[in-house]
Amino acid sequence: MTLLDTPPSTPDTQEGSSKKWWWLLAGIPAFAMVIMMAPILVILATTGSDTNCGQDAGGGSLMGIKPGSLAVPMAEGTYTISSPFGMRGTGMHDGQDYAAPLDTPFYAAGDGEVIAAEPAAGYGHWIRIRHTIEGQIVESLYGHMQATGVLVHTGDKVKAGQLIGKVGSEGQSSGPHLHFGIYPGGWSLGGGVDPIPWLKQQGTISPNGGPAAELVAHTDSTGGDLPPLPADKGSEAHMQVDSIRVMRTIAAAFPEITTIGGWRPTGDVAQDHPDGRAVDIMIPDSASAQGKALGDKIALYLQQNKVALNVEYLIWQQRYWDGTGDWSLMEDRHGYTANHFDHVHVTLNGGGMPTADSHYGSAPGDTTTMEPCPPEVGDQTKFAPGSIPPQYTNAVSAAGSLCPEVSPVLVAGIVQQESGFNEKAVSKGDGVNQGGAEGMSQFMPETWKAFGTDSGLDRSGKAEPPNAADPFNPYDAIASEGRYLCHIADYLRPHHDSGAVKGDFTDLIIAAYNGGEGAVVTYGGIPPFGQTQAYVPAVREHMKKLAA
Template sequence: MSRRCEAVALIFTAATAAILGLSGCTQQPVIPHNRCGGNSSSEGDDKATSAPGNTELKASGPITQPTKDGTTTFTSPFGPRWGTEHKGVDFAGPVGTPIYAALDGVAVKAGPASGFGNWIVLDSLVDGKPVSTVYGHMFDDGVLVTEGQQVKAGDHIANIGNNGQSTGAHLHFEYWDGGRLQGGTAVDPMTKLGGVPSPASEAGSDSPAIELAASSSSIDCAGFGVAGGGDLKAGSVPPEMEPWFRKAGSICPQIKPSLLAADAKAESGLVRGLTSGSGAQGITQFMPRTFAVYGQDDDGNGKISIWDDGDAIMAQGRYFCAIAAQIDGWIAYGSVKGDPKSLYIASYNAGEGAVKNAGGMPSGGDYTTQTQPYVAKVLAYEAEFASPGGSGELVVSPGSASGSQVVEAARQFLGTPYVWGGGNINGTTGGGFDCSGLTSYAIYKGSGNKITLPRTSEQQWNVGVEIPIDQAQAGDLVFGSWAGTDPGHVGIAIGGGQMIHAPTTGDVVKQAPLQSDMKARRVL
């Protein structure tokens, strides 16, 4: 397999320079493509200002209430609700009511998340064990911390909003033994909050007393205290590589550990010691000249080597983050259009210049036969490495796949724009879903990540068994807009003659009555 190389000079911002560990540089010629040629086979001191990926957690002190006494009302308990499991508790209060950290910890998530609108995930150590607390439904200006920041119990970290899948202004609060992003167990927060104190009322306390996370050479935290690091599913990569994917996936917010692992699988199958016919080397398949720009002695063994897991994977993370900074700049300027993640992957394969010249996804010749399939492969692989709930989506309880969870998975995205060709089992692409992209995601999540539907409504009609439309239950697929024997549309039945679907261009994911010509199939 041959790949194109397109030369382009990147004008570095300070953020890009920081990604590469460059000091005092404002411009640097960068080799834009990690390799030309084929695939070789199919993680101190509280006031330190080091990168969040180098965080080491300290033990938390006592838990406190996440809102002050008298400012909110308890409105919804933990447990079964609306046909699924409510993984937390709700505290209703006016928009702008302060939210406080319940534990000392590090913000490993702070921003948009499907269903939550915005969320904050704090990772903490309680009695030597990992715990996450989750705070949801804030508006954009209601998130007062950033990923990688260290907080103390009682710090003002957010303000109540009414964002995401919310029926009124409130704080949705979760408590997870073992970690929200690491496949832990949600427990009733009220078993932890009963009788604990309200946050202290102090002058000026409504300003977030936040410090940057402390530096440490340790990365043996398995994602705890590493902003972004928890996005890797535990045990999905070889154990020696796991801490490095977590750390490399914490360099910048666009590039997650799961994406890096998926790309490495596409490159080398996560097999060490490989060299392609064109000279690309190691598990990340860098060409030597590109590795010379991005490689550092990350594992501290005294040498910079593409054959070392740490050096190779951290270089992969730096390069992907430099690509993301460049692509995002072009998208903001309007010279490039498309799904950012797909364009990052395409650039890693074919070079940023190819994306720039095409104004988006490159096509024609090798780009159509090699780069586009490569992008599709990496996106498909990412589900294998993504931590359940890493983007705030529905976490399916083991062994409890059900139609109600299919509906809940779809319900998270009510109001999401329709995007033709958008969506897959990992969620939205290009900022939205089309009809079959939504059903693909909902069935995959609701089945406990077991059932992968084909991409189009016509193909999905051939999965499962047909049932009378009047027998359609929550989670069944419903098909309409027929052209002969092929359906032109698909949605998800929710019962009562209603469905959730992504209708058409210019519209959004919504609940609506079933169409008059619809038929139903049961796949779960």
């Protein structure tokens, strides 16, 4: 491991999802116990991984907006343009008004930072987001919301298409609408430009004035009712209106789903199923990579269309989404089905029992244009037979379970590239690197001081009393590598989420292990160092061979 720029701590480090796992290392030699629990921890950490691929699914989104561009901030079919940009009476209307019912959701027009989410004279409440478009600062403005219709806070980093608010009629308003403005260089009174030509310039407007169909997946479709749930897939009996719509929606949008569960007379934990508000979407071959990917896609679809489908919460693979924030790990209910590894559970608001006048509309959104998470090759939690020395399997599995971003196969791939599992390795200078990296995971002494971890095991893998971490102890080295990789993930996450650092997140972690996380941030991606450029694909190749 060559660290060209490796701050051991930084104010940019965020309390991310991986932090919750660091208690496992805080009390070393507890890592010795962690190794014994490795198979369990692999399940917990990997099922807590991010299924959103960098998209904030907090209540819906307009997916597929091109990076560095802007889009209409409302879903097609939910608004009408009631007042365009230009002179209106005796004054200039420096924005465009989108008339829509109260509480209709609207979305961030592009990636950026919220610089205002507060009361504003004339607007009731407004949201202003600062974007960088082709190197130019541009602000978008959203106005006339009630306080309850402002769903972000000043300082938040938002993604293009993220749900940020709901339509209101506060301030100088004659009816419910969203006032949307574009301000190149930043907001100033009367300084807005016509949004439509700007959005056309960015290539995100369709001829009818709505979001471009090929770029935006979230649409609230209208038209004929969804067909009833086929009898061979499940029953709509005793289900409330919202649940029936979700059953029909999933059956229509995901034809590969063959079983959808609903009402049952008793509830194991809550009363959602007896009340007819819960739907269980059974995932075929759920233990396979393809099955998990399908479950991820369905969960993401339900998140994106939370508002349209009246979703209250989701459970998938022992994780819970409350409809507003991030996924959280659930308690162990001691069973594959009980822990929701074979089905996506969705609880709806309800909507009441159906009547002869009930209508269900058509499926919201478009499942064909959503970009899936980049596929990993093979199972990243299990190793191909004979691919690593068997005495290290549990240690590597434990180190690869400390945070969602770091898998056992990633840990092993780096060890393979660094030393080939040689615990006595010491690097020599080669004209580029100064040399001196030590042990199986090739830590430089200064980095070891910051991240060296006593595993509680001696060099032969037997339990020992707490002592100083040893880079030549393979168990200490593996534990320390897992800890350091999670630190890298935490350090890079806010920069990646903001768009300042681009690229596949696993590739960025690998690059940072070799070239330093500071260098990755400085260059906005994989640094242009010859060694690092070669290091990333080399580790990836090892990972392909190691994965089961």
